[in-house]
Amino acid sequence: MTEAPRDRSASAGTAPFWKVWRWKFHWQVLLAVVIGAVIGLIWARLIVFWERSENGGGTLASIAGFKLQVIKLIGDLFLAALKSVVVPLVVSSLALSVSGLGARQGFGKMAGITIGYFLTSSLIAVVIGLVCVNLIRPGDSPTDTPLLDAASVSRLEEGLGNETKTVQSRSAGTSTGDLLAVFRNLIPANPFQAAVETNLLGLITIAVAIGLMVPRLAPNLSKLATDLLQIVHDITMGITNAILKTAPIGVGCLMIATLAEQGAKLLRADQAENLLSLLGSLGWFAAATIIGLTLHVTVVLPTFLFLFGRVSPLRHYRAMMPAMLTAFSTSSSNATLPVSIDCVENGVGVSNRTASFVLPLGATVNMDGTALYECVAAMFVVQLFGIDLPMADQLLVVIVALLTSVGVAGVPSASLVAIIIILQALETQLRGRGIEAPLLGGLALILVFDRVLDMARTVVNILSDSVGTVIVARAMGETDLFPRRD
Numbered sequence: 001m002t003e004a005p006r007d008r009s010a011s012a013g014t015a016p017f018w019k020v021w022r023w024k025f026h027w028q029v030l031l032a033v034v035i036g037a038v039i040g041l042i043w044a045r046l047i048v049f050w051e052r053s054e055n056g057g058g059t060l061a062s063i064a065g066f067k068l069q070v071i072k073l074i075g076d077l078f079l080a081a082l083k084s085v086v087v088p089l090v091v092s093s094l095a096l097s098v099s100g101l102g103a104r105q106g107f108g109k110m111a112g113i114t115i116g117y118f119l120t121s122s123l124i125a126v127v128i129g130l131v132c133v134n135l136i137r138p139g140d141s142p143t144d145t146p147l148l149d150a151a152s153v154s155r156l157e158e159g160l161g162n163e164t165k166t167v168q169s170r171s172a173g174t175s176t177g178d179l180l181a182v183f184r185n186l187i188p189a190n191p192f193q194a195a196v197e198t199n200l201l202g203l204i205t206i207a208v209a210i211g212l213m214v215p216r217l218a219p220n221l222s223k224l225a226t227d228l229l230q231i232v233h234d235i236t237m238g239i240t241n242a243i244l245k246t247a248p249i250g251v252g253c254l255m256i257a258t259l260a261e262q263g264a265k266l267l268r269a270d271q272a273e274n275l276l277s278l279l280g281s282l283g284w285f286a287a288a289t290i291i292g293l294t295l296h297v298t299v300v301l302p303t304f305l306f307l308f309g310r311v312s313p314l315r316h317y318r319a320m321m322p323a324m325l326t327a328f329s330t331s332s333s334n335a336t337l338p339v340s341i342d343c344v345e346n347g348v349g350v351s352n353r354t355a356s357f358v359l360p361l362g363a364t365v366n367m368d369g370t371a372l373y374e375c376v377a378a379m380f381v382v383q384l385f386g387i388d389l390p391m392a393d394q395l396l397v398v399i400v401a402l403l404t405s406v407g408v409a410g411v412p413s414a415s416l417v418a419i420i421i422i423l424q425a426l427e428t429q430l431r432g433r434g435i436e437a438p439l440l441g442g443l444a445l446i447l448v449f450d451r452v453l454d455m456a457r458t459v460v461n462i463l464s465d466s467v468g469t470v471i472v473a474r475a476m477g478e479t480d481l482f483p484r485r486d
Helices: 025-052 057-084 086-104 107-136 150-159 161-172 176-184 191-196 200-216 219-244 247-269 279-309 313-319 321-330 333-348 352-365 368-384 391-405 415-432 439-475
Strands: none
Touching: 025 057, 025 247, 025 321, 057 086, 057 219, 057 247, 057 321, 057 333, 086 107, 086 200, 086 219, 086 333, 086 352, 107 279, 107 352, 107 368, 107 391, 107 439, 191 200, 200 219, 200 352, 219 333, 247 321, 247 439, 279 313, 279 368, 279 439, 313 321, 313 333, 313 439, 321 333, 321 439, 333 352, 333 439, 352 439, 368 391, 368 415, 368 439, 391 415, 415 439
């Protein structure tokens, strides 16, 4: 048997405080996050300082940049290792779960409750985002002149060269018709290509089909197929546990690389006059997003846990701490999936059958934090142009944000494509009323804070998935949640 997370997080008892390796697992990861953040911010300041220095600072900046790439490589290897187990874990876990449910005629009930929760929580998240951005109004100008127009967008693009190129490359092949891609991905023409591209929607369809067919095979073949899936699942979880032993190092390196790169970008940006005038609005945009995410995590999800899961939100959040910290450092729901399954099964006490069904599905179609962010970002860009959207157009934002959050790849900043779709839809609506506004030109601005906000919204995404798992477990009759530790 592989080592369970409860063994990793066992109390250190009388171990001295300085023996960090004997701390509970989530405290080790948290320490790595804090140390990585501090080092990353200091590193960013040094790089920019040396770049601006006239006395050989350029050489020092180059050396620091090279060392940062080495640290980033270590973090990327950890991230790649986590992602490498996603495909076999999703297929084997989900197929086993569905095959077990099929024998009990419980698949329809579990699927219905799961989808119902996902839609409800995502809709609430989008509405919270809409309320926050309308109350705070981060994009409003203190004068009668809008903060952005066609001319200022051109000047802004000069100060945000990399971000502008990112938006242009993503928007070139993106249209509102891409909403249909969610449904196209449901049935992959090539299962192997779906595995290579980590098309989780397609893999989920394949896994469900396998799970439904296994009980219909001859008894000896059904047992053989079940045993094979169980072997793949056990091997994958064993690899996951081995990878998690390196989590403090991997997470720390990711934090150093992320904050050093993003911090240096912000410090360089303060030299751009066009961007400097908008930093106040950017700060309020970040505040509106964080407030919305915080409300969802501290009010909505605990209410779901208390009313429908009948568990203590604090105990649940404590059990999910390793997954939350991994999500925060990696900004990837897919990479966090193995850790989430680990925490939900061994920390919360949800059965493998339920966790293996709800969590892989949630990592693909339940993106509460992403949906909220998309709504706030789109409304923020519109406000920058001094446009007051009527309620009908705001309803369009809610609907499109909800739809685009379904199936958004669980990788860093994948929501950019979704925001582009929303802004393109709004541009079409405004053009029909004779209003020309280059909304996509303002999108580059929010990319300044996007990576940091991506870390926060990924935490909300995986937390919502875990809450849904508890609710489904209760509805399916599971009562042994949060088992006592010996």
